[in-house]
Amino acid sequence: MLELKSVDAGYGTFQALFGVSLDVKAGEAVGVIGPNGAGKTTLMRVISGLIRPRAGTITMEGADVLKTPEHRIVSLGIAHVPENRRLFPRLTVEDNLKMGAFMPEARAHFAERLDFVFDLFPRMKERRHQMAGTMSGGEQQMCAIGRALMSDPKLLLLDEPSAGLAPVVVQQVFELVKRIRAGGLTVLIVEQNVQQVLKVVDRAYLLEAGSIRASGKSSEMLADDSIRQAYLGV
Structure with a gap:
């Protein structure tokens, strides 16, 4: 590939x-x-x-x-989740996710991809109207991964x-990697x-x-x- x-x-x-x-x-x-x-x-x-x-x-x-x-x-x-997440802290979670679907081909499937990300990260659905910068480090990492997944990457x-995250959150992040892999990505x-x-x-x-x-x-x-x-x- x-x-x-x-x-x-x-x-x-x-x-x-x-x-x-x-x-x-x-x-x-x-x-x-x-x-x-x-x-x-x-x-x-x-x-x-x-x-x-x-x-x-x-x-x-x-x-x-x-x-x-x-x-x-x-x-x-190709979708890139950068070091230190690089979210837009003054935008809501949902607006950050929208930024991941900025390409025309991704926009056409926005609702479908948003449902996919919310299924993968139920907490992001709960926080969809919250400013991204006010979330915990682990939640911000979920949002950053979700934003990358919005483009339906290969x-x-x-x-x-795992940078800057508490050990218990690090475990959660790597479990998420396993789940993403299980989906064939x-x-x-x-x-x-x-x-x-x-x-x-x-x-x-x-x-x-x-x-x-x-x-x-x-x-x-x-x-x-x-x-x-x-x-x-x-």
Whole structure:
């Protein structure tokens, strides 16, 4: 479904990604793990078109992402839940969800997608007229994921979905990821909470200092001694 080959990217004179290659197959959940500053958020921004790479190729179901105008990348079936959620705090929950359905093809199915999101997140239905900025961190994360789902994506990009959340809420977020996956959606998730994310993905890549250092099935990554020592504290 998604394929990156030899991608270099950065900001100004700073290079954050060095020759990154990875792929995500339809129906998979794939994780990208690694420390702070490894380039995980840059990777997500490159895929969703927020920044353009300096070198390499990105394809989505055969379409050249780099030849697609940034504002049309969502029409390829890619939806991005950014780090720190990036909601519109002074808009209601429902208005934030409407922003996720801004493409003409999504607008045509707005009511249907809204029902889908409210079924997935009943609390969002209860809070539909509440200002998004007044909700708890966990509720805001639900709203951000719901906003991304409003475009009926084929691939959902989740950037650090557990960041800044209480442990009990982190568990709820990863349960939501499982439910989204069960519906057949393909997921690429970058996350510092290595133990949790490896329990919900099929495969994972280890990104360190902007380069892929290892990859494999989640069970293999959990059993890898070097990863266990560096990231799991065991």
